[in-house]
Amino acid sequence: MEKNYEVITIDVMTRPSDLGGVEKFYRIRYRTKGGVVDFTDIDEANYTEEKVTAKLTKLAEKHDKIKAS
Numbered sequence: 001m002e003k004n005y006e007v008i009t010i011d012v013m014t015r016p017s018d019l020g021g022v023e024k025f026y027r028i029r030y031r032t033k034g035g036v037v038d039f040t041d042i043d044e045a046n047y048t049e050e051k052v053t054a055k056l057t058k059l060a061e062k063h064d065k066i067k068a069s
Contacts, residue, residue: 003053005030005060008037030056034064 008029017023026047029039040059042052 003057003060004033004064005056007056013041028052028056030060032060032063032067034067036060036063036067038063 008031009027011027011029012024013027014022014024024044026042026044027039028042029037031037038059040055042055046052
């Protein structure tokens with residue numbers, strides 16, 4: 001199955017945690033088939049292939065639908 005997005009970069013970043021300390025997250029920059037470039041942040045706990053693919057697919061479809069209208 002062909003993806004409707006292309007991952008441009010994945011950056012590993014940290015931010016202050018609500019419980020103190022720091023937490024790691026991933027900032028994924030992507031381009032949709034329609035040419036929209038955006039990014040999304042994904043927490044380390046949710047950084048699995050299935051969850052990332054599902055989220056990026058949903059976002060890419062949403063962006064391309066908005067651009068087409």
